[in-house]
Amino acid sequence: MAKINQNFNKLPGSYLFTKIAKNVAQYQAKNPDDVLIKMGIGDVTRPLAPAVIESMHKAVDEMGTFEGFHGYGPEQGYDFLRSLIVENDYKSRGVNLDIDEVFVSDGAKSDCGNIVDLFDVDNVVAVCDPVYPVYVDTNAMSGRAGDFGADGKWTKLYYMPCLEENGFLPQIPDKKVDMIYLCFPNNPTGMTANKTELKKWVDYARANGSVILFDSAYEAFISDMDVPHSIYEIEGAKEVAIEFRSFSKTAGFTGTRCAYTVVPKELVVEGTSLNAMWLRRQCSKFNGVPYVVQKAAAAVYSEKGKEEVKETIAYYKKNAEVIYNGLKEAGFTVYGGVNSPYVWMKTPDNKGSWEFFDFLLDKANVVTTPGEGFGPSGEGFIRLTAFNTYENTVEAVNRIKKIM
Amino acid sequence: MAKINQNFNKLPGSYLFTKIAKNVAQYQAKNPDDVLIKMGIGDVTRPLAPAVIESMHKAVDEMGTFEGFHGYGPEQGYDFLRSLIVENDYKSRGVNLDIDEVFVSDGAKSDCGNIVDLFDVDNVVAVCDPVYPVYVDTNAMSGRAGDFGADGKWTKLYYMPCLEENGFLPQIPDKKVDMIYLCFPNNPTGMTANKTELKKWVDYARANGSVILFDSAYEAFISDMDVPHSIYEIEGAKEVAIEFRSFSKTAGFTGTRCAYTVVPKELVVEGTSLNAMWLRRQCSKFNGVPYVVQKAAAAVYSEKGKEEVKETIAYYKKNAEVIYNGLKEAGFTVYGGVNSPYVWMKTPDNKGSWEFFDFLLDKANVVTTPGEGFGPSGEGFIRLTAFNTYENTVEAVNRIKKIM
Numbered sequence: 088m089a090k091i092n093q094n095f096n097k098l099p100g101s102y103l104f105t106k107i108a109k110n111v112a113q114y115q116a117k118n119p120d121d122v123l124i125k126m127g128i129g130d131v132t133r134p135l136a137p138a139v140i141e142s143m144h145k146a147v148d149e150m151g152t153f154e155g156f157h158g159y160g161p162e163q164g165y166d167f168l169r170s171l172i173v174e175n176d177y178k179s180r181g182v183n184l185d186i187d188e189v190f191v192s193d194g195a196k197s198d199c200g201n202i203v204d205l206f207d208v209d210n211v212v213a214v215c216d217p218v219y220p221v222y223v224d225t226n227a228m229s230g231r232a233g234d235f236g237a238d239g240k241w242t243k244l245y246y247m248p249c250l251e252e253n254g255f256l257p258q259i260p261d262k263k264v265d266m267i268y269l270c271f272p273n274n275p276t277g278m279t280a281n282k283t284e285l286k287k288w289v290d291y292a293r294a295n296g297s298v299i300l301f302d303s304a305y306e307a308f309i310s311d312m313d314v315p316h317s318i319y320e321i322e323g324a325k326e327v328a329i330e331f332r333s334f335s336k337t338a339g340f341t342g343t344r345c346a347y348t349v350v351p352k353e354l355v356v357e358g359t360s361l362n363a364m365w366l367r368r369q370c371s372k373f374n375g376v377p378y379v380v381q382k383a384a385a386a387v388y389s390e391k392g393k394e395e396v397k398e399t400i401a402y403y404k405k406n407a408e409v410i411y412n413g414l415k416e417a418g419f420t421v422y423g424g425v426n427s428p429y430v431w432m433k434t435p436d437n438k439g440s441w442e443f444f445d446f447l448l449d450k451a452n453v454v455t456t457p458g459e460g461f462g463p464s465g466e467g468f469i470r471l472t473a474f475n476t477y478e479n480t481v482e483a484v485n486r487i488k489k490i491m
Numbered sequence: 492m493a494k495i496n497q498n499f500n501k502l503p504g505s506y507l508f509t510k511i512a513k514n515v516a517q518y519q520a521k522n523p524d525d526v527l528i529k530m531g532i533g534d535v536t537r538p539l540a541p542a543v544i545e546s547m548h549k550a551v552d553e554m555g556t557f558e559g560f561h562g563y564g565p566e567q568g569y570d571f572l573r574s575l576i577v578e579n580d581y582k583s584r585g586v587n588l589d590i591d592e593v594f595v596s597d598g599a600k601s602d603c604g605n606i607v608d609l610f611d612v613d614n615v616v617a618v619c620d621p622v623y624p625v626y627v628d629t630n631a632m633s634g635r636a637g638d639f640g641a642d643g644k645w646t647k648l649y650y651m652p653c654l655e656e657n658g659f660l661p662q663i664p665d666k667k668v669d670m671i672y673l674c675f676p677n678n679p680t681g682m683t684a685n686k687t688e689l690k691k692w693v694d695y696a697r698a699n700g701s702v703i704l705f706d707s708a709y710e711a712f713i714s715d716m717d718v719p720h721s722i723y724e725i726e727g728a729k730e731v732a733i734e735f736r737s738f739s740k741t742a743g744f745t746g747t748r749c750a751y752t753v754v755p756k757e758l759v760v761e762g763t764s765l766n767a768m769w770l771r772r773q774c775s776k777f778n779g780v781p782y783v784v785q786k787a788a789a790a791v792y793s794e795k796g797k798e799e800v801k802e803t804i805a806y807y808k809k810n811a812e813v814i815y816n817g818l819k820e821a822g823f824t825v826y827g828g829v830n831s832p833y834v835w836m837k838t839p840d841n842k843g844s845w846e847f848f849d850f851l852l853d854k855a856n857v858v859t860t861p862g863e864g865f866g867p868s869g870e871g872f873i874r875l876t877a878f879n880t881y882e883n884t885v886e887a888v889n890r891i892k893k894i895m
Contacts, residue, residue, distance in 0.1 A: 088700030200776030372604030
């Protein structure tokens with residue numbers, strides 16, 4: 088008789104954002120006249136850049152001709168895109184990568200989730216708390232998390248609380264951990280780590296043979312000069328870190344689907360190259376990103392594309408500022424929002440985060456994300472995103488101010 | 492210290508088609524003037540249908556506007572596409588499916604590979620021999636295959652030899668197996684299974700609590716009326732089978748990337764719904780197919796799209812006929828090629844399949860796929876694909892005839 092992977096039955100409820108979408112849909116069904124402003128899921132709202140649109144149209148035309156038609160591409164992405172990534176995202180910041188260290192994919196979520204294929208079930212996994220749920224859920228599915236306890240924690244995970252008292256920065260573990268998930272600018276807190284902070288992690292990983300899984304999906308929002316965009320800006324990081332990047336937040340590709348993962352050739356674990364392993368994994372379980380989408384991503388690096396994308400990021404950053412400043416003026420305690428599209432807001436009067444989520448939904452018709460959904464230490468906070476129109480953002484902040 | 496998934500180190504060499512591409516590139520570098528005709532990898536060559544191109548252009552335009560922009564879609568696909576699939580691919584053949592039994596994805600390769608996430612490592616996996624390498628490699632990666640022996644077989648897999656003497660049809664196992672991969676029309680042999688044959692498998696799976704993983708990526712090539720297109724045409728199959736489908740071969744989407752997997756709600760293993768598990772898996776490790784690609788796939792079901800796609804399939808089927816008849820007339824023993832884009836050709840004089848691959852590459856400048864790459868029982872055969880121009884197909888057959 089077939090046997091299922093019983094780890095799935097240990098997962099509590101559904102994926103966080105699926106649950107929120109359901110709650111919101113139920114609320115809207117009951118209150119059809121309420122005009123909701125959605126600042127929950129981190130989904131962009133502005134159209135693709137004209138340079139991207141133009142490039143996609145050209146690629147679609149090619150696909151309709153014998154000469155321009157593209158069938159299976161390389162699983163790891165076309166060189167035209169990989170070389171643009173190496174040149175623009177890394178060389179420009181003093182990091183030298185070979186093209187075959189870059190793997191183009193359909194999303195950072197897919198890559199963050201699938202990367203666990205490369206690791207033994209017996210690794211100790213360290214995650215920030217609060218944290219992007221994908222790191223936790225995908226390790227739980229593959230048996231690396233143990234059991235889910237009544238305290239909202241998995242028995243085998245090593246949690247690194249990110250709290251007000253430590254500036255929301257994870258602290259170096261007091262025991263040996265093997266796989267370390269880091270995300271900067273952070274989702275959900277919106278906080279960043281400077282070079283000194285990141286160097287501590289690279290040093291720890293080198294000393295302990297750990298692998299850092301570095302998610303820099305939000306690097307495009309960094310404006311402070313001293314905040315690193317890539318973990319590879321830290322010396323020695325190539326021997327210990329995998330980096331995840333995405334066009335989702337950089338260029339509004341959440342519905343267009345393109346991302347990439349860097350697995351340096353220096354990253355060798357137990358004598359085996361993780362680069363070779365990931366290539367083998369992707370060649371066996373993935374068939375590349377659509378040609379038209381890779382052409383769309385390439386346009387992000389054109390002069391026109393760069394300008395247009397920068398404007399969109401600036402637009403969202405202004406929204407983040409509106410949220411941060413508006414709520415601060417209103418007397419709330421807020422974090423993040425500077426090098427990030429996310430504002431991490433303390434709930435007033437020690438309200439529970441789901442309770443405050445419901446309160447904001449009901450009284451202000453503003454959808455947020457309850458901090459507890461990101462882990463036990465997220466309790467007492469909610470996350471607000473800047474991915475909306477300026478007008479809606481101003482309106483949402485005013486509504487929240489009014490009901491408090 | 493981090494520990495890798497050691498199963499990766501058990502994999503022999505690289506993914507089959509990666510290896511072939513490398514061999515061919517080396518040959519071409521040494522013989523730059525040789526004009527190769529590629530009949531190796533099953534990659535389509537004809538442009539996307541005009542209806543598909545038109546639909547994609549429209550969708551691209553939408554993505555450039557505020558009103559038409561699409562961010563994150565449902566991980567399991569947009570309802571507009573899922574309902575077209577239910578209506579056209581199933582209802583038309585007497586199979587009733589709910590929309591939420593259909594999961595749209597970026598490829599059948601991804602789904603066939605990722606589906607193993609749902610199963611315990613201890614299942615006994617049955618595969619045809621020869622077989623599409625993805626089933627084997629992805630089970631090997633997740634520890635279900637054991638070790639790779641000198642005989643070219645994995646110690647823990649149950650092999651079902653598909654040979655001339657059994658009409659290339661897998662035989663019901665003489666022991667209990669838990670997961671059964673079936674592919675009809677078959678890759679690589681091009682053979683099909685009728686309802687009586689498929690019913691044996693459904694009955695076996697029902698009696699033994701096995702799960703059938705049914706790959707019908709090539710169903711569009713079926714012309715014989717009595718050949719089922721879906722395993723669900725067999726009564727009771729919904730309780731035991733998952734089905735993989737793709738737009739790759741149906742509508743030339745190999746470089747456009749869209750497929751779908753059906754996980755019926757009746758499919759319950761150890762008290763757990765595989766439909767719910769797959770939804771949880773996809774929501775945590777996947778973020779949906781690009782909106783423009785789903786719009787492209789939807790156009791395949793328009794009246795115009797259906798006509799155009801049918802013409803392309805007919806074109807390839809004619810090529811298959813040219814290969815099959817041409818090689819048969821020349822005295823070769825050939826199989827498949829009728830309800831399939833693949834012709835399975837016996838090597839002359841008991842030549843080894845890699846030897847004959849090299850011989851054809853060198854003497855006829857025709858690229859094929861050596862049968863041994865699909866498993867030990869593929870030895871003594873090569874696979875030829877119909878995915879080329881009519882002119883090249885005729886030329887390739889003539890070249891092969893000439894050198895024999």
